[in-house]
Amino acid sequence: MAFEGLSDRLQGTIQKIKGKGKVTEQDVKEMTREVRLALLEADVNFKVVKDFVKRVRERAVGQEVMESLTPGQQVIKVVKEELTDLMGGDESKIAVASKPPTVIMMVGLQGAGKTTTTGKLANHLRKKQNRSPLLVAADVYRPAAVDQLKTVGTELDLPVFEKGTDANPVDIAREGIAQAKEDHQDYVIIDTAGRLHVDHELMDELQQIKQLTTPDEIFLVVDSMTGQDAVNVAESFNEQLDISGVILTKLDGDTRGGAALSIKAVTDKPIKFAGMGEKLDELEPFHPERMASRILGMGDMLTLIEKAQDQVDEKRAKELESKMRSASFTFDDFLEQMDQVKNMGPLDELVGMIPGANKMKGLKNVSLDDKQLVHVEAIIKSMTKHERQDPSLMNASRKKRIAKGSGTSVSEVNRLLKQFEEMKKMMKQMNGMQKGKKGKGMNLPFM
């Protein structure tokens, strides 16, 4: 798929420039070209990309890079900084009105995820902030929209205010708030119908609701798969309603989500939350930094590289790498790797940072529970020197002995052996990639 080719290429370029002691303007040009492609392939708006590339180019040929001792790394840092800057900081706070109830209005295009997110937000407010929200069904157009919100309310055991589909959405919103006051609900979340930003009549309706209810938050809900049109949508909704924040949905998919960048760039409003699934507890605070890497198709590659460099003795890493290549990686090496990895942070988090890791077959069966690492360590330590060097020696009685020695079970020993084989296979795969002309240049210490 195009993405992968591109992110490979990008990583290749970055890898190339990273090690350089001297960065020429040509190098920078080449790199920004790849960055431009990566951003466009990720659906970042082309105008936003243009500005971005220009800024990176200026900084990259500037003093901070040229005078740095490690100019290659400095350039990468510039790209990431600029990208993260553009995305804004972590801002997952929700306003609180001085006089309750706090009113939140949900707006956006058709099918973006407003109704679902209304439920998720309510759930979040109750669970994390101990609030009592009321949901207001102001979508009278979409077939069964009221039923949908009512079902969500029932599932969460939260009240839903509705007046069927014959009432006017503006009246519904107003009466909903009155109801909340009466019942001492401290939050009101108004679910509005999906609409096109160019639909004057319906946009007008939102303005009326806004005027009448003076909401404390207006969240624009945007599908993270949105393409180039995201700027038009966001700009237009923002102009007409002065939104207070954005919620990005369906980020559990495999989209690069460049729309996030476009939206932030044109509205300068914070992206506050990310929808991570269809279920009502699948809402997370939005992490701009992670998104920046995702857009570039790098996982958290950069963070990973940085972390690895902090922890790993370069020379030893090289040795291990060559061992991997020759597939002579043993349980002893494995143990050493594990120690280093443990210093880097939780294992599943680390693996999550590897681009394409979730697509790697071998990894699916590798358990990534940190607690299990303790068992793994015990098992390996119960092996004889020979067994560690040559797992093929393993037979039933040896396994039994190891299980006993490590206080685990034979099936756990078996699992580890299998994982080890899978890991070796994976290394081979990675080597294959490395040899390919795209040159992924992976030399992660624990692989």
Next chain:
Amino acid sequence: MSFFKKLKDKFVKEHDEHEQATDDTTTQEDNEEQTLANETQETESTSSSFDVEEPDGEVHEELSEAEEAAEQEGIALKFRKGLEKTRSSFSGKINDLVAKYRTVDEDFFEDLEEVLISADVGVNTVMDMIDELKMEVKRRNIKDTEMVKEVISEKLVDIYYGDDQSGETEELTLNPDGLSIILVVGVNGVGKTTTIGKMAHKLKQEGKKVTLAAGDTFRAGAIEQLDVWGERVGVNVVKHAAGSDPAAVIYDGIRSAQSKNADVLLCDTAGRLQNKVNLMNELAKVKRVIEREVPGAPHEVLLVLDATTGQNAMSQAKTFSEATNVSGIVLTKLDGTAKGGIVLAIRNEMEIPVKMVGLGEKVSDLEMFDPHAFVYGLFADMVEEYEEEK
């Protein structure tokens, strides 16, 4: 061969099959406003871009001949009028566009690149295309804008059709004698259920007996939503309780459609993101049930794509095809400002044709896909922006 001649050859088959749709004037008229809003410059062409073929397969260049042929085949006068307009409007507009740029220089190509990227055509496709255009212009040593425009138009439509000369039909494939089953799939919120409602209406208007199966048992209110559509259109809806097995609903839908002698069964499914392996397996199972129960079915597996979606639509097309062997695309929400340019790459790479487009939320807002109008729509902005600048 001139570009427009080629175009005609390619479209000839499709057009014949479109005749029936054109006769359905009452609903078409409702749509016109929306269509107009979408493709500002395009007049009635969207609903009537048809050409006529004589039995020997020759396409007539002259309108009078086309008229003659039309007469012979008993095509309504209205239809001919539409034909006349399309022919001049599509060619005219592409020509106008290129003609506005006096010289074809870097600026022109840069504008073209930007306008196509902003229509979500995808940067790789766009760059390939521009490279080809440049090469072609160079190869033929073309300086004359007149000729360049022909090359460009040719490439633009080529990209939709690719090497596929078979003239694959954009019409729905239905079983001529017996029950036709259409499975509708796609990611969350793209417009599957709404499209089913609109399709039911269209098919019913064509005199077909339609049944709907509420195969989305997962999303809150999904069954009720399809039920409202069933009522609105006046067709039967087969449903189970929320949370039940979708394959079982579809199975019952088939039984019910068979016993009621329905012509078409439209199967709704829950939205699912293509990277969710379990959910994709569930969908494959639904399809297997259909295959097992009715030989030759499903007659269509329609992937619904939201025109607002960017490059991820390609991944959707790939993964849904792997799971269910998608036979056609419905491109929804084209009444907005998004262009859905990614379907060019999808068509090109995977040879899945767009069959219908969604142009709004009303029951009549569904139209057959018109490649002319679509390709033109991709760079309509370029014309407009250029005119504004002047």
